[in-house]
Amino acid sequence: MTYKRNIDRLPIPPKGANVRNVVCHYCIVGCGYHAISWDVNTQGGPKPDQNFFGEDLSKQQGAESHAWFSPSMYNIVKQDGRDVHLVLMPDSKCEVNSGLGSIRGARQGELSYSEVTGTQSQRLTDPMVYRYGGMYPTSWDDALWLVAEITRRVVQEQGEDGLMVSAFDHGGAGGGYENTWATGKLYFDSMKVKNIRIHNRPAYNSEVHATRDMGVGELNNCYEDAELADTIVAVGTNALETQTNYFLNHWIPNLRGTSMDKKQQQLANEPHAPARVIIVDPRRTVTVNACEIEAGKDKVLHLAINSGTDLALFNALTTEIAAKGWTDKAFMQAHTTGFDEMLAANKTSVDQAAQLTGLSPDQIRKAAAWIAEPKEGKRRRTMFCYEKGLIWGNDNYRTNGALVNMALATGNVGQPGGGCVRMGGHQEGYERPSDAHVGKPAAYVDRLLIEGKGGIHHIWACDHFKTTLNALEFKKAYKRRTDLVKYAMEGVPYGDREALVNAVMDAIRKGGLFSVDVDIVPTKIGECSHVVLPAATSGEMNLTSMNGERRMRLTERYMDPPGNARADCLIVAGLAQALERSWRAAGKNDVADKFKGYDWKTEEAAFMDGYNKHADGGKFVTYERLRAMGTNGFQEPAVDFKDGKIIGTKRLYTDGTFKEGKAKFMATQWRGLQAAGKQAEKDKFPFLINNGRANHVWQSVYLDQNNDFVMDRFPLPYIQVNPDDMKDLRINAGDLVEVYNDNGSTQAMAYPTPTAKRKQTFMLFAYPTGPQGNVVSKGVNEFIIPNYKQTWGNIRKIADAPEVTRKLTFKDQEYHTG
Amino acid sequence: MKRCDRSVDVGRRQFFSGGATAAAAAVATGMGSSTAQATPSLARVTYPSQRIGSIKDLKVDQPVDINYPDSDSPGVLLKLGRRVEGGIGPDGDIVAFSTLCPHKGFPLTYLAADKTLNCSGHYSRFDCEKGGQEIFGHATQNLPQFKLQVDSSGNITAIAVDELIYGRLSNVLPA
Numbered sequence: 002m003t004y005k006r007n008i009d010r011l012p013i014p015p016k017g018a019n020v021r022n023v024v025c026h027y028c029i030v031g032c033g034y035h036a037i038s039w040d041v042n043t044q045g046g047p048k049p050d051q052n053f054f055g056e057d058l059s060k061q062q063g064a065e066s067h068a069w070f071s072p073s074m075y076n077i078v079k080q081d082g083r084d085v086h087l088v089l090m091p092d093s094k095c096e097v098n099s100g101l102g103s104i105r106g107a108r109q110g111e112l113s114y115s116e117v118t119g120t121q122s123q124r125l126t127d128p129m130v131y132r133y134g135g136m137y138p139t140s141w142d143d144a145l146w147l148v149a150e151i152t153r154r155v156v157q158e159q160g161e162d163g164l165m166v167s168a169f170d171h172g173g174a175g176g177g178y179e180n181t182w183a184t185g186k187l188y189f190d191s192m193k194v195k196n197i198r199i200h201n202r203p204a205y206n207s208e209v210h211a212t213r214d215m216g217v218g219e220l221n222n223c224y225e226d227a228e229l230a231d232t233i234v235a236v237g238t239n240a241l242e243t244q245t246n247y248f249l250n251h252w253i254p255n256l257r258g259t260s261m262d263k264k265q266q267q268l269a270n271e272p273h274a275p276a277r278v279i280i281v282d283p284r285r286t287v288t289v290n291a292c293e294i295e296a297g298k299d300k301v302l303h304l305a306i307n308s309g310t311d312l313a314l315f316n317a318l319t320t321e322i323a324a325k326g327w328t329d330k331a332f333m334q335a336h337t338t339g340f341d342e343m344l345a346a347n348k349t350s351v352d353q354a355a356q357l358t359g360l361s362p363d364q365i366r367k368a369a370a371w372i373a374e375p376k377e378g379k380r381r382r383t384m385f386c387y388e389k390g391l392i393w394g395n396d397n398y399r400t401n402g403a404l405v406n407m408a409l410a411t412g413n414v415g416q417p418g419g420g421c422v423r424m425g426g427h428q429e430g431y432e433r434p435s436d437a438h439v440g441k442p443a444a445y446v447d448r449l450l451i452e453g454k455g456g457i458h459h460i461w462a463c464d465h466f467k468t469t470l471n472a473l474e475f476k477k478a479y480k481r482r483t484d485l486v487k488y489a490m491e492g493v494p495y496g497d498r499e500a501l502v503n504a505v506m507d508a509i510r511k512g513g514l515f516s517v518d519v520d521i522v523p524t525k526i527g528e529c530s531h532v533v534l535p536a537a538t539s540g541e542m543n544l545t546s547m548n549g550e551r552r553m554r555l556t557e558r559y560m561d562p563p564g565n566a567r568a569d570c571l572i573v574a575g576l577a578q579a580l581e582r583s584w585r586a587a588g589k590n591d592v593a594d595k596f597k598g599y600d601w602k603t604e605e606a607a608f609m610d611g612y613n614k615h616a617d618g619g620k621f622v623t624y625e626r627l628r629a630m631g632t633n634g635f636q637e638p639a640v641d642f643k644d645g646k647i648i649g650t651k652r653l654y655t656d657g658t659f660k661e662g663k664a665k666f667m668a669t670q671w672r673g674l675q676a677a678g679k680q681a682e683k684d685k686f687p688f689l690i691n692n693g694r695a696n697h698v699w700q701s702v703y704l705d706q707n708n709d710f711v712m713d714r715f716p717l718p719y720i721q722v723n724p725d726d727m728k729d730l731r732i733n734a735g736d737l738v739e740v741y742n743d744n745g746s747t748q749a750m751a752y753p754t755p756t757a758k759r760k761q762t763f764m765l766f767a768y769p770t771g772p773q774g775n776v777v778s779k780g781v782n783e784f785i786i787p788n789y790k791q792t793w794g795n796i797r798k799i800a801d802a803p804e805v806t807r808k809l810t811f812k813d814q815e816y817h818t819g
Numbered sequence: 820m821k822r823c824d825r826s827v828d829v830g831r832r833q834f835f836s837g838g839a840t841a842a843a844a845a846v847a848t849g850m851g852s853s854t855a856q857a858t859p860s861l862a863r864v865t866y867p868s869q870r871i872g873s874i875k876d877l878k879v880d881q882p883v884d885i886n887y888p889d890s891d892s893p894g895v896l897l898k899l900g901r902r903v904e905g906g907i908g909p910d911g912d913i914v915a916f917s918t919l920c921p922h923k924g925f926p927l928t929y930l931a932a933d934k935t936l937n938c939s940g941h942y943s944r945f946d947c948e949k950g951g952q953e954i955f956g957h958a959t960q961n962l963p964q965f966k967l968q969v970d971s972s973g974n975i976t977a978i979a980v981d982e983l984i985y986g987r988l989s990n991v992l993p994a
Contacts, residue, residue: 003950003961005981009864010989047993059993061891062986064924069986073959107959814955816942
């Protein structure tokens with residue numbers, strides 16, 4: 002049977018319950034929430050004067066009620082050591098989400114750690130070390146001593162290149178300004194670590210190098226621009242599922258026409274109509290469907306290109322727009338350089354692009370008109386946005402550049418209803434000392450680890466086994482190397498410190514790797530680790546981040562971390578202090594001195610040391626001021642503090658001044674499938690194994706793997722397959738299939754999808770019960786950006802649908818009106 | 820996968836094994852009373868048994884509007900034409916669900932073509948043949964299903980609900 006909670010009532014928050022500001026932990030959108038808490042032995046009543054909401058709760062509440070919360074928003078947690086009821090519910094006054102909660106964010110309550118209700122019992126509560134053949138708890142002092150001692154000895158023997166690091170660089174849970182600053186200070190200031198990579202890619206690099214190299218920061222508009230645009234161009238982004246409330250609260254009004262008043266008010270003196278939308282995606286997504294439902298099919302242009310041919314399309318569109326005379330010449334003249342050279346280099350005819358992309362010439366011409374044809378003599382306002390379909394797609398750098406070329410040529414950066422932006426994954430929260438020493442291209446850290454390089458690996462909230470490319474080969478090498486150290490540790494008594502450290506170092510000299518995993522839950526890669534350190538997550542610590550429109554908020558601590566878990570920045574502080582002691586004991590006072598400056602007692606101290614002192618506009622920002630700004634916060638960068646408010650920046654580049662003065666066009670010629678081996682893989686294997694995220698689980702799988710509601714729906718990753726292909730493969734809905742190619746193999750459950758093109762599948766990415774990364778080749782671009790999307794493989798049946806999938810629905814995910 | 824086979828029971832046990840039960844139970848007893856904790860209470864609310872239809876009046880894929888557990892809680896009574904788990908009646912195909920979307924409370928409409936309930940508010944879809952499982956959508960719970968009984972005369976009675984209904988913190992509203 003389908004999972005049901007069988008909860009038929011919930012406690013009523015009393016009048017006067019405590020309220021704190023919260024931003025959803027998970028995705029980039031950063032919906033505003035409130036944490037409402039009250040003592041476990043008290044409760045409110047149904048009368049308006051008895052409850053927090055001031056409503057008569059003996060009556061049925063209407064749609065979009067501010068006075069109803071679902072069982073998933075509720076829990077009992079510890080707050081300063083005392084049990085409290087906790088409700089985490091969307092804030093109707095937050096401009097981002099206006100009270101909407103996604104299927105992920107609205108489960109934050111249920112996904113909190115509770116000793117009372119038993120939720121998230123998987124959370125790590127104590128430092129653990131490998132001894133006597135298993136992982137066992139120990140003290141912070143013991144664990145940090147061991148990590149520092151091995152780190153110091155490896156660095157002494159191999160230099161700082163012997164220390165490999167995998168670390169978050171984002172905001173929200175597993176990140177935030179406090180924690181990126183702390184890790185950055187440790188690895189880029191106290192040390193100059195070069196062999197470092199980011200949580201979802203094998204090197205330390207930007208996913209959007211090109212736009213930055215052109216002088217255009219990638220988060221340059223505001224969510225309201227989606228309400229003001231004449232045309233939205235969405236490239237490789239499935240916003241309904243992965244930026245849900247940005248889509249529902251800001252795109253839909255424009256598609257429905259309900260933002261017309263706002264358009265006329267803010268942008269008088271030009272004609273307005275409900276938005277048109279162009280979606281570039283090989284796959285028909287629920288986003289395409291929702292746009293058609295709201296705007297009408299005639300206002301939606303789904304460009305279902307051959308996978309990986311975006312670049313050819315963009316070059317042709319820019320060529321066509323220029324040929325029609327639809328460019329914004331005044332803007333380009335004043336604020337850009339290199340247009341003519343770019344146009345000459347990238348010249349692509351509509352017919353050439355049609356041949357490469359599989360689109361019709363008419364579709365391409367229509368797209369060009371929707372993007373740039375003036376509306377009654379006025380410039381058309383077009384918002385360009387893109388995400389992993391482009392970022393993790395073929396020829397990342399050039400494709401990113403080609404899209405920015407089009408946005409600049411049409412004058413759509415820095416203008417209301419415009420922008421050329423990434424949609425984002427996590428929230429952002431990056432503030433670190435300079436990473437210039439890392440170099441460009443940065444080291445391909447996963448390759449180095451596979452090749453036996455390095456002696457110690459510090460992992461901060463990353464799980465390569467789930468979220469890297471060439472994952473099966475990586476896992477095999479990683480397990481072999483870390484097992485060498487485990488065998489060595491088993492040969493000596495744990496309590497004999499010197500013998501233990503010597504045994505570990507001896508194993509490292511023989512190719513072993515000592516692994517340290519900092520996380521909030523057990524991870525797949527952590528199964529190989531020798532030390533596991535328990536971290537706190539957002540809400541268990543005060544945490545600052547910004548969303549996809551640079552909106553910075555403070556999530557106020559509303560509950561205690563589990564057991565002895567600590568904020569990452571305070572773990573860094575402890576580790577830095579342990580390293581200082583270790584270097585000093587080794588007689589290296591000059592090195593030891595580099596680890597001073599970590600005397601933070603709170604996350605706020607780390608924030609003030611980092612963001613406040615170093616960020617652009619950081620001096621205007623403190624916890625106290627952020628608290629007062631609530632869930633609306635301000636948009637970075639801060640430019641002033643006036644009348645009790647932090648003054649932010651709604652859009653970037655509104656005066657046409659870019660990072661280096663003028664924005665630069667970029668030559669971005671088409672060159673086929675760029676990453677080594679991709680064309681051969683395409684030629685050899687019949688099925689495109691396209692991949693990405695799903696609505697139920699997105700930026701939340703680390704907790705969802707322990708959540709009954711989600712694991713009941715998706716016990717295994719789905720692979721969407723055309724029903725006729727399923728017939729040929731003799732597989733039925735829910736059957737277990739193996740996906741395989743020369744890179745590796747993985748498993749999924751078959752989900753018949755009539756809208757899927759023949760031989761074009763789509764598999765849920767980064768799922769713990771079937772990592773798609775196993776079949777992704779090691780091929781990367783010139784800056785070590787992986788190419789997950791263009792993967793080809795074969796599919797075969799493993800077994801008939803087992804009980805866990807047999808009971809599932811495999812009906813069409815698209816909403817229909819009948 | 821073993822865990823998932825038992826997920827319903829596990830979820831139920833997790834909730835009812837802890838203090839949430841005590842807290843939830845307390846709500847039904849003397850609101851705001853300082854002695855509420857000491858008052859013995861049932862673990863679940865007491866649902867009314869309510870006749871909502873008759874087998875002879877039902878036709879396949881022709882939804883009947885109902886209300887349960889009271890007149891402010893709209894639902895739908897369905898004969899699906901195919902035996903489903905949890906279905907009642909001679910063909911095991913009669914089910915009933917709340918029609919308030921558990922996301923934001925918009926009304927759901929029945930699509931006979933694929934036997935689903937659909938929300939025009941934000942495109943959520945629920946499968947009537949799979950206990951109201953959310954096919955796609957934003958609700959954080961599968962659709963509340965009304966538990967049914969049928970007597971020898973074919974009268975259909977609703978007797979309980981398996982998830983919290985949108986817009987109420989107690990499925991049976993306090994008097």
